Amino acid sequence: MSFYGLVDGSDSSLRNYLKQLPGVDQVGAEARAAMLATRSIKTTSKAWAIDTAISMVDLTTLEGADTPGKVQALCSKAFRPDPNDLTVPRVGAVCVYNDMVGIARQHLDSIGAHDLPVAAVSTAFPSGRASMAVKLQDTEDAIIAGAAEIDMVIDRGAFLSGRLIEVFEEIVAIREVCRDRAHLKVILETGELVTLDNVRKASYLAMLAGADFIKTSTGKVAPAATAPVVLVMLEAVRDFYDLTKVRIGVKPAGGIRTTKDAIKQLVLVNETAGPEWLNPSLFRIGASALLNDLLMQRMKMSDGYYASPNYVTID
Amino acid sequence: MNFEYAAAPESRSVVKIDPEYGHFINGKWVNGSAHFNTINPATEEVLSRIALGTAADVDAAVKAARNAFDKSWSKLSGRERGKYLFRIARIMQERAREFAVLETLDNGKPIRESRDVDVPLSAAHFFYHAGWADKLEYAGVETTTAPHGVVGQIIPWNFPLLMLAWKVAPALATGNTVVLKPAETTSLTALLFAQVCQQAGLPDGVVNIVTGDGSTGSAIVNHPGIDKIAFTGSTEVGKLIARAVAPTNKSLTLELGGKGANIVFGDAAIDETVEGIVNGIFFNQGHVCCAGSRLILQESIADEVLEKLKRRMDKIRVGDPLDKNTDLGAINSAEQLAKIRELTAAGEAEGAGRWSANCALPENGFWFAPTIFTGVTQAHRIAREEIFGPVLSVLTFRTPAEAIEKANNTPFGLSAGIWSEKGSNILWATQQLRAGVIWANTFNKFDPASPFGGYKESGWGREGGRHGLSAYLKGSAK
Numbered sequence: 001m002s003f004y005g006l007v008d009g010s011d012s013s014l015r016n017y018l019k020q021l022p023g024v025d026q027v028g029a030e031a032r033a034a035m036l037a038t039r040s041i042k043t044t045s046k047a048w049a050i051d052t053a054i055s056m057v058d059l060t061t062l063e064g065a066d067t068p069g070k071v072q073a074l075c076s077k078a079f080r081p082d083p084n085d086l087t088v089p090r091v092g093a094v095c096v097y098n099d100m101v102g103i104a105r106q107h108l109d110s111i112g113a114h115d116l117p118v119a120a121v122s123t124a125f126p127s128g129r130a131s132m133a134v135k136l137q138d139t140e141d142a143i144i145a146g147a148a149e150i151d152m153v154i155d156r157g158a159f160l161s162g163r164l165i166e167v168f169e170e171i172v173a174i175r176e177v178c179r180d181r182a183h184l185k186v187i188l189e190t191g192e193l194v195t196l197d198n199v200r201k202a203s204y205l206a207m208l209a210g211a212d213f214i215k216t217s218t219g220k221v222a223p224a225a226t227a228p229v230v231l232v233m234l235e236a237v238r239d240f241y242d243l244t245k246v247r248i249g250v251k252p253a254g255g256i257r258t259t260k261d262a263i264k265q266l267v268l269v270n271e272t273a274g275p276e277w278l279n280p281s282l283f284r285i286g287a288s289a290l291l292n293d294l295l296m297q298r299m300k301m302s303d304g305y306y307a308s309p310n311y312v313t314i315d
Numbered sequence: 316m317n318f319e320y321a322a323a324p325e326s327r328s329v330v331k332i333d334p335e336y337g338h339f340i341n342g343k344w345v346n347g348s349a350h351f352n353t354i355n356p357a358t359e360e361v362l363s364r365i366a367l368g369t370a371a372d373v374d375a376a377v378k379a380a381r382n383a384f385d386k387s388w389s390k391l392s393g394r395e396r397g398k399y400l401f402r403i404a405r406i407m408q409e410r411a412r413e414f415a416v417l418e419t420l421d422n423g424k425p426i427r428e429s430r431d432v433d434v435p436l437s438a439a440h441f442f443y444h445a446g447w448a449d450k451l452e453y454a455g456v457e458t459t460t461a462p463h464g465v466v467g468q469i470i471p472w473n474f475p476l477l478m479l480a481w482k483v484a485p486a487l488a489t490g491n492t493v494v495l496k497p498a499e500t501t502s503l504t505a506l507l508f509a510q511v512c513q514q515a516g517l518p519d520g521v522v523n524i525v526t527g528d529g530s531t532g533s534a535i536v537n538h539p540g541i542d543k544i545a546f547t548g549s550t551e552v553g554k555l556i557a558r559a560v561a562p563t564n565k566s567l568t569l570e571l572g573g574k575g576a577n578i579v580f581g582d583a584a585i586d587e588t589v590e591g592i593v594n595g596i597f598f599n600q601g602h603v604c605c606a607g608s609r610l611i612l613q614e615s616i617a618d619e620v621l622e623k624l625k626r627r628m629d630k631i632r633v634g635d636p637l638d639k640n641t642d643l644g645a646i647n648s649a650e651q652l653a654k655i656r657e658l659t660a661a662g663e664a665e666g667a668g669r670w671s672a673n674c675a676l677p678e679n680g681f682w683f684a685p686t687i688f689t690g691v692t693q694a695h696r697i698a699r700e701e702i703f704g705p706v707l708s709v710l711t712f713r714t715p716a717e718a719i720e721k722a723n724n725t726p727f728g729l730s731a732g733i734w735s736e737k738g739s740n741i742l743w744a745t746q747q748l749r750a751g752v753i754w755a756n757t758f759n760k761f762d763p764a765s766p767f768g769g770y771k772e773s774g775w776g777r778e779g780g781r782h783g784l785s786a787y788l789k790g791s792a793k
Binding site: 022024025027028029031038040041042043044045046048052232235270271275278 | 639
């Protein structure tokens with residue numbers, strides 16, 4: 001088997017490939033991310049960035065206490081984020097647990113949001129601690145129920161103990177289940193990988209194994225989508241495109257709560273991977289509270305004052 | 316989709332610029348006899364008129380400084396001196412926005428740099444030296460702890476306020492009084508600093524600021540009432556000063572030019588190295604004496620690094636220095652721009668490959684696009700002479716020994732950079748390089764506690780840290 005002609009699927013080829021990647025200097029990466037965070041995005045560029053960010057949100061609810069009613073409300077909000085202002089774009093996708101996929105899909109269809117995808121977290125999210133059979137079934141279930149996007153987690157234990165081929169084969173197997181039925185996002189859980197060298201290695205590992213997107217975090221572990229981590233992942237997809245002419249998407253998730261945070265992410269994309277990635281098909285932001293802040297900032301830009309939070313819906 | 320950043324200019328209304336300035340002598344403003352214009356290099360707009368200091372103005376300033384040294388400043392305890400320095404540092408922080416905007420207007424550097432680097436570092440120098448004022452006995456200097464007396468200080472235009480801080484803070488901490496001349500094109504922040512001295516209640520005559528050109532500087536260097544000269548500027552002028560001071564009893568420190576080698580080994584962390592190269596040569600439009608102006612790349616990664624460097628250079632935002640999103644501002648003067656153009660033309664004529672970032676340059680003002688030259692050899696002028704602009708000369712090497720040989724093959728020796736993920740490589744290279752400051756996996760990092768200075772024609776003496784203190788104490792080497 002050949003994976004982009006870069007590795008042949010064997011342990012040694014994968015190991016050698018990941019070994020020759022250049023290292024990441026943490027101090028330098030943090031300094032670059034901090035410098036980009038000083039970009040001042042105002043007036044017309046801010047208005048553009050807010051709408052772009054809204055269209056990139058994977059509106060998420062991943063709570064044990066989720067109910068069908070809450071998921072339905074979330075779907076309505078995803079389709080029409082501001083019921084009073086139809087110029088607000090719809091979000092990128094709705095992201096829920098496996099058992100809520102059918103409910104979400106049905107509700108979206110019933111309100112005419114046929115092309116708004118449902119993403120399902122999969123492979124024993126968030127820990128990834130289950131047998132391979134369970135992970136495969138978890139994914140198959142979600143796709144059958146209507147998920148068009150699968151957010152799988154990698155086995156961090158295997159990655160950290162150096163069993164890279166296990167992680168690789170697992171992604172390949174899930175990719176096989178998704179085939180052309182669903183987009184595959186691979187969650188690296190960078191908060192548990194700890195070093196930026198690991199983030200770069202895991203990014204390449206996931207891309208080689210067939211990920212359509214690489215995603216920072218589950219949102220259940222802190223730190224989540226820090227700027228240096230997103231920077232390193234954006235460098236990875238940019239360099240991977242140079243090698244393969246295939247563009248892989250990036251999804252930061254967790255900890256992005258304000259418009260300011262979201263705009264900083266867009267600046268990172270713009271000045272690292274480049275403007276081609278400023279598109280919901282290549283960049284998503286996994287978030288829940290963020291959408292309301294984006295809506296309130298949007299209102300502020302059109303009305304000139306900050307509205308009370310009572311003017312945006314809570315879910 | 317295109318993400319255009321709308322203009323986000325810092326407001327210039329935070330700072331008041333007088334139409335004309337005099338000299339600051341003995342705590343008072345003294346009218347000048349003749350004046351010259353100081354302009355905003357980004358627009359060529361006249362900002363103010365600066366007094367041209369004469370020998371008589373310098374003499375008055377030296378007398379005031381001597382009087383202040385004899386009657387007040389040398390009588391104060393270190394602790395009392397430290398209180399004034401702390402006060403100055405705090406006022407600089409409080410007025411940071413004024414200083415940053417004024418520096419950007421007068422110098423042309425981006426507000427992001429004056430705001431995030433020049434002004435905070437200047438305040439840090441005062442804080443740092445304030446702490447030393449009452450602890451000189453414990454600084455471990457090899458000199459006495461007695462001040463020289465009156466020091467004459469001449470500073471350059473590339474970091475006007477920061478160079479003032481590098482000079483004034485250690486001089487005052489060690490008990491000297493000061494006659495300072497800012498650069499001809501960038502006097503405004505020094506004059507604002509004079510207001511800070513007044514605000515801090517600094518005794519009259521401890522800091523005197525005489526503005527002017529080379530003739531004013533020469534009057535300071537040759538004044539018999541001055542005990543020590545500290546100069547930062549070109550090697551050419553430094554040599555003149557060394558000659559002038561040689562037959563006198565004056566102490567002298569010089570911080571001169573450089574042609575810093577930035578050496579990238581094959582195992583470097585490439586993305587951060589590219590950032591470091593950009594920061595090394597395009598920080599402050601390359602108007603940096605310790606700039607990493609010679610990039611020495613290991614052949615095995617040269618193509619990859621250059622490709623990434625060019626892509627990164629296309630993202631450098633050149634334009635209005637007051638815009639918070641600007642990365643590269645204006646060249647400080649028409650004269651400097653002419654010098655950069657002359658040397659880059661020589662680079663092309665000598666056969667090096669020129670590549671400039673694709674960026675639109677404003678019509679008015681002095682601008683130069685970020686540029687690299689590839690295929691440069693040691694024999695090229697652009698590999699030997701200091702360009703002092705946003706121009707990088709790229710050389711390659713095969714073995715580490717060759718890298719060191721090339722790096723050291725220069726009359727300068729101010730700075731060098733090493734990029735490698737291998738610690739032993741870094742330690743080996745630092746032992747071979749003949750440069751006063753060597754950065755590993757970073758570039759252009761400054762700290763008041765870290766001594767700065769050069770080998771060979773890059774200068775005499777050190778500034779900053781404990782080493783910098785001794786230059787302002789009696790018994791220091793000439």
